[in-house]
Amino acid sequence: MSPDGTIRTEHLWKRFRADRQRMLLRDRVEQMGRRLRGGGPEDWSWALRDIDLHIEPGDAVGLIGSNGSGKSTLLKLLTRVMYPYAGTVDVRGRIGALIEIRAGIHPDLTGRENIYLFGALLGLKRREVAARFDAIVEFAQLNTAIDRQVKFYSSGMQMRLGFAVAAYLEPEVLLVDEVLAVGDAVFQQKCLDRMREVLEQGTTLVFVSHDLAAVESVCSRGIWLEQGTVRVDAGIREALGAYRESIEAKTEASARVGEPVQLLKCEVRGTERDSPATGEGLVVDLVLGGDHRNPAMLHLGVSEGTASPVFSLRHEITTKDGEARVRCVIPRLPLPRGRYTLWVGAYGMWHIEGQSLMAWHPAGQFEVYGPELDPPPRAVVLAAPVYVEHEWS
Structure with missing residues (x-):
């Protein structure tokens, strides 16, 4: 028998029927036509x-992917909220x-009653929940409520x-979806720190988030x-790298008509x-x-794949003669070894909102050769990978 904290799925399939209440008339007619022609039940989506x-006990797994890729559905199957x-x-x-946000919480009960109810559902005795009660309330910042x-x-x-109830009642498996985006930056960092603590205690973590830096940390x-x-x-950096390359490939364009x-x-x-x-x-x-007669501000940035750059630079240009040639030289590149994306955009200089003349978009990719970045401590989110020359003595 597998030890506590083990997660295993085999040949898992899940489908949903299309929402007929929101189908347009033409879609209903098309569906009826398929059925009259002997077509299959094409109103199902997988x-x-x-x-x-x-997933072995104690593993920390990040589920990544675009909206609609199946991440939340997989978590619901793991919690048995749904069945395959x-x-x-x-x-x-x-x-x-x-x-x-409301998962497992009864709105008509108080916060105190919900804590004890959740503990009972996990099979904990009342005294076991009471021993963790103060820590839960303090973490959730709900002393007065x-x-x-x-x-x-x-x-x-x-x-x-x-989150406090789910993380402090010491489950063998902790599943966290994108709901952390509701909290402020300070509480998000507290949640990340708590997830690292439960990992050190041997808890298995499955974490879904679009914040790739948080997932990596x-x-x-x-x-x-x-x-x-x-x-x-694969390993987290390899998986994130492949996902970022896919995003870049879908959005990259050399000219925007x-x-x-x-x-x-x-x-x-x-x-x-x-x-x-x-x-x-x-x-x-x-x-x-182009033929933009007024000066424009050209922005250039480098990122690991997302639109948020590691660093960005800007320069005034004009294309009134139909073409502008620009060269940017960075004397000492502060990036460690890896694959990066160059982003560019151009914006008006005098428009109150900064008129977009060329939308911020990826212009190409390049490899950097050199040393690996030293890993930070687990309590620090790696947000900006910059290489700093240094000496120890």
């Missing part, structure tokens, strides 16, 4: 397709889950209570879901070799087209 997972169409789900031990009915809580208060393994299938199951300023050409190279290296020079050559 949320998960043949998922095989094996086919396949098996085996989760050993007590499960603490925070999938939706703990005896108030939960239906009068704000969404943030409900989320704090739900907590999880050691990444599973990328795409259209209900496992696209990548219809915009006043267009990127016609982009080249990235090193000053001392073809490919840039850590601590050496980087050269970016851009050719811009």
